[in-house]
Amino acid sequence: MEKPKLIVDGKRLDGRGFEELRPIKIEAGVLKRADGSCYLEMGKNKIIAAVYGPREVHPRHLQDPSKAVIRYRYNMAPFSVEERKKPGPDRRSVEISKVSREALEPVIMKELFPRSGIDVFVEVLQADAGTRTACLNAASVALIDAGVAMRGMITAVAVAKVDGQLVLDPMKEEDNYGEADVPIAFLIRNGRIEAIALLQMDGRLTLEETRRAIELAKKGVMQIYKLQREAIMRKYMREGEDYEGSAEAAEVAKELSENEGGSEKEGGQSEQEVKE
Numbered sequence: 001m002e003k004p005k006l007i008v009d010g011k012r013l014d015g016r017g018f019e020e021l022r023p024i025k026i027e028a029g030v031l032k033r034a035d036g037s038c039y040l041e042m043g044k045n046k047i048i049a050a051v052y053g054p055r056e057v058h059p060r061h062l063q064d065p066s067k068a069v070i071r072y073r074y075n076m077a078p079f080s081v082e083e084r085k086k087p088g089p090d091r092r093s094v095e096i097s098k099v100s101r102e103a104l105e106p107v108i109m110k111e112l113f114p115r116s117g118i119d120v121f122v123e124v125l126q127a128d129a130g131t132r133t134a135c136l137n138a139a140s141v142a143l144i145d146a147g148v149a150m151r152g153m154i155t156a157v158a159v160a161k162v163d164g165q166l167v168l169d170p171m172k173e174e175d176n177y178g179e180a181d182v183p184i185a186f187l188i189r190n191g192r193i194e195a196i197a198l199l200q201m202d203g204r205l206t207l208e209e210t211r212r213a214i215e216l217a218k219k220g221v222m223q224i225y226k227l228q229r230e231a232i233m234r235k236y237m238r239e240g241e242d243y244e245g246s247a248e249a250a251e252v253a254k255e256l257s258e259n260e261g262g263s264e265k266e267g268g269q270s271e272q273e274v275k276e
């Protein structure tokens with residue numbers, strides 16, 4: 001198919017500005033049988049994340065006596081994409097699972113759960129580009145919902161170059177016909193971006209464009225971070241006095257609310273970027 005024009009009259013195909021995210025919906029605690037869970041929509045992406053654990057690891061030889069073993073499975077439902085996807089793992093999903101696990105591992109306080117396992121399952125129910133980043137956002141919320149002690153939140157978004165222009169959070173057409181696609185995940189702590197946890201790129205950008213892409217992604221993730229935090233708080237508040245989740249989840253929710261708007265204690269991002 002011939003490449004369509006992706007920017008018309010300064011707007012993207014879905015009417016968004018260059019620095020605008022797709023609409024996002026996040027709900028924590030949607031699955032009864034998982035220890036923690038999250039449903040997330042980012043544009044037309046629809047994602048379910050389920051966390052089990054910390055629990056005993058099987059087979060036992062995979063146990064680590066000093067810390068928890070983290071497993072992450074990214075899976076696309078056969079009906080999630082235009083052409084039916086053959087069920088089961090493929091090269092792409094194995095790679096996405098690996099890099100996503102590596103992005104999450106440093107924020108999970110694994111040393112608190114020796115010999116145990118924490119399993120993160122993410123299911124893509126509907127895909128429209130940016131699923132690895134949307135899945136990481138959902139997984140992060142599900143982990144907190146499960147009461148897993150975390151050093152911060154992982155929040156991710158992609159930036160693309162389309163028709164020579166950098167745009168935030170590309171959708172399918174922009175991903176397919178763009179010049180570059182850069183998914184990035186950040187570690188955010190106390191309302192501040194502390195580190196990059198994942199950065200991939202296909203296509204080509206100049207060094208200057210790469211710097212600008214990271215800056216644009218930083219703006220995007222601060223908005224997503226706020227919604228992740230709100231999703232956790234909503235669940236916590238709704239359950240109010242009858243809150244039956246783990247004490248850790250309640251603690252985390254409290255901590256998140258106390259950190260509202262970030263603090264001036266540590267260096268890093270300016271207060272400005274923390275707010276919408």
Ligand code: CDP
Nearest residue numbers: 081082085127128129130131132133172175
């Ligand atoms: O989803 P993400 O951008 O993280 O990964 P990608 O490999 O760049 O894939 C971009 C998009 O291509 C996905 O989000 C799907 O919409 C689509 N796709 C597809 O239609 N069929 C596949 N087997 C894999 C991806």
